[in-house]
Amino acid sequence: MIQIGLALKLLWRDWRSGELTLLLVSLIIAISTVTTITLFVDRLQQALLLESSSFLAADVVISSSDPIRPELLEHAAKLGLEQAETLSFLSMVFSSDRAQFSSVKAVDDNYPLRGKLIVSDEPFVGGGIADKGPEPGRVWLESRLFPSLDLKQGELLDVGVSSLTASRVLIKEPDRGGGFDATGPRVLMNLEDVAGTGVVQPGSRLTYRYLFAGAPELIEDFSAWVKPKLDENSRLIGVKQGTQGIGNALDRAERFLLLGGLLGVILAGVAIALSAQRYSLRHYDHVAILKTLGASPVAVDSLFSIIFLVLGTVATLIGTLLGYVFQEAAVTILSPYIPVTLPQPTFAPILLGMVTGFVCLLSFALPPLVKLRGIEPIRVIRRDLEGGATSNLLSYSAAIIGTLGLMWWYSKNIELTLMIFAGATCALAVLALISMTLLQSGRVLGIQAGSAWRLALGGMQRRAKENTLQIMVFGLAIMLLLILFLVRTALLDDWQAQIPEDAPNHFAINIAPEDVEPIETLMRARNLVPQPVYPMIRGRISLINGDAASERDDQRRRQQGNDERRGPGSNSGRNLTWSGTLPIDNTLVSGEWWTEDYSGEPLVSIEEDLAQTNDLKVGDALVFNIQGRELPARIASIRTVSWDNMKPNFYIIFSPGALADFPSTFMTSFHLDKEQKLLLNELIREFPTMTVIEVDAVIEQIQIIISQVTLAVELVLVLIMVSGAMVLLASIQASMDERFKQHAILRTLGASRKLVLGSLLIEFCALGAMAGLLATFGSELIVYGLETQIFELEYKLNPEIWLLGPLVGFVLIGCLGTIATRKVVNTPPNIVLRESV
């Protein structure tokens, strides 16, 4: 065993002479990139989860039409979870001379567990944070209730038989939520006052909500424990289920950030492998000399193992520290744009960064080093000898296992890991094949072209093997960057399309048929863009092909248990509508849509999830129970519905005329800016039967979350681009020695600086353009797989990158290559030749 001292001395001398710089920098960049991304993503995920939790005012909620069993609450208390309780109901509320149908929510003193209540002393004005809801004897009212009830702050409001003081204006509540239970303006009161109102009677329509908050693992434990214990009137709502509209965005963002991390690991690995390869190559002679001086293969092994261990430790420490500093800097710079305060990071990402460093070192840097042990001492006399006969299998397996392992560890998603890995491997194989062919075909061109061209193309062909490898590395780096860029663009487009700026943020329901036209006229007069008006009738499916729907639901419930993912039941009461045209954002998956003027037997179109859950197919005969009467109808089509789009969406749509015999009300949606909110009072006063559901607060919150996620996505893209540039530099550096020697000889023979520089520029630009073209091809293939399989987006061909890819390669590699190899022409040839003797 060789002394550690000697190894350290050699390490220090290598460092001093600059031999280790690139390898150390690659390692540090790998580790700091990974640490920065994971730390930032960790903090952002925590923040997003908190922000999303505020949609629920809790981490998890049990929503029930009856009080739940006390032992469930006791168990939560035993686990140490924070708890709060709310009770919601619809009721008329009265001022001295006016009445208003309102959505009343009674809350205890712990509410809200997550998010903030914003209250003010004046209607429609900003306001400040309140830690808890109103005291007993007081109520807080939503702004527009004050004018509509002609009420002043401090006056009394009657709820049931109680008179409560309207003490403050409620500007915002975290779990205001969308959905059809949030009808009517809000009255917030204390839970203790509910009994006194006399409103809660047997048979009242009430919603009890039990709120829980705590550490993620406790919430997980509690959710798993409580789920099977809930009866059919209760529902467990987690953050993702509770935030319709952002659940998908969050999922996709998480996958994107993981994808970014994965690509970062691959790029870092390639950079390390390249610089380790160069380090190893430059040490062939050193090892041969050491061996002639008596160093045995074991001594060489231990010597370089120690060097690499120390290197890994130093790189890991510096990389982790830098990663921490980078993400702190990123958070500081971005804090004005991040609407929430980011929680402190956890230790896990730091550990991940450290482990990444060592795994990268082992799988990418060790194989070239192991080659050193096999260097023959005879190399001191015959320099043409290659490295030792260490099996390439070892090198490749180490790299493959390391890459796959890290990718899997990062993504916790074997499907994503294998898809990227297989895609990249196939693309690399194709890259290799095509670049070999391209390099061969350049020969004919080269002979006729001018001097710099001939030199460049000649050089490219002479080093066909090395250049193929270089094109593969360039191509891989550009490909990964393009993949990330394309997926990011598709995601952002999708999010922006989901909730455009002027998306409807209010629903109006219970519109009487005779009010439809006057309402449309009023909206137009107020410059509101009218959206389609849909008739709406409550009803349920009673028979499916002659079987009772309720029995089928019971049977399914028995089979599947109380699983929140069990899907919509067939026998549940639903809002039915009819339409001549297929609503925008709906897509047919089977069957056919009827003609606009269809007037035959009643047909229905069923939403895909409802159809799948209840095994409904095109052609099935259904019987509906609507207002106590039966209506048979045949399923004509199954369609998907975009539930995230915040527009009126229906599980069941009838053909025109099918529901003509049933009295119906109508619904529509519209967009209202904040400053137009008072218009609601006018609408409600004029059309008293109409109910308005306000989802503007929810949409605003979704937009905030999406902007945060977008920011994270952009940041990851930038970090990965830095890693990509590092790979390109490492790859260019790897070919430096050879270029140095060749061009020194040329310059000795009289070639001008201009000629040598020109040939370098041509060579790098040509390599870059080829790599860019091949990368474009590979990235389109992989992006197709990713978008359709992982991100559930619609794939679109990206014609712009067919120009962008080769151009990026041409410019980036051309510039980086020429700048990095400028030394080749600036170093006097005698020095190069003397050193390479």
Next chain:
Amino acid sequence: MSEVPVIENSANEVMVKAVDLCKVVSTSEGQLTILKGINLEIKKSESVAIVGASGSGKTTVLSLLAGLDNPTQGEIFLGGDEITAMDEEQRAHTRGNKVGFVFQTFQLLSSLTALENVMLPAELKKDSEAEQKALRLLQRVGLDHRSHHYPRQLSGGEQQRVAIARAFASSASILFADEPTGNLDSKTGAKIIDLIFELNAEFGTTLVLVTHDSRLADRCDRAIHIASGVIVTGEEIE
């Protein structure tokens, strides 16, 4: 370590012995025989020049005798130990303890200073006095004032003097030199020849060198002529 045959130790101790040495290499045009049936003996403190035309196989003989390469056939004994029966680990040990080298291309580690290059063999043997020994040797070759210079900052002659100091730093009993003046002008070459022979006499080492340089060959006790892979003469030089 496996058992190796030891030859008789006498006043006329044989330091280097080759028995029926053959070297065949594979090329794209088939098998190429570089050496066939080389037999030789070199005694302790003897200086021997291996001479011959380019491509005659003289450098191959040197690399085989020094244990840098393996023969296709035959046995080699170095200071009594059969290195052809050793594995690479054992050969490295023998090289470290018994052999010193001087090469045509100097073969200094570019990242190390002159002093550090000379210290290297002793450091590999975990010798705690590596630095003092190296400094003494640098002084002996007249380069103590350049001890902290890197090879690229030294002239060819200076680099070769560092290499000579390094060769003697391992307290080797046999010094192998491959064209030690091949990269130097005649004046510098002459100085290097003087230095090698002075140190060789001082340390009592056995010297085996490959050369084209007749002045250098003439300074040796005898020359072994090789042509087309066989020894044509092995004469004593008057």
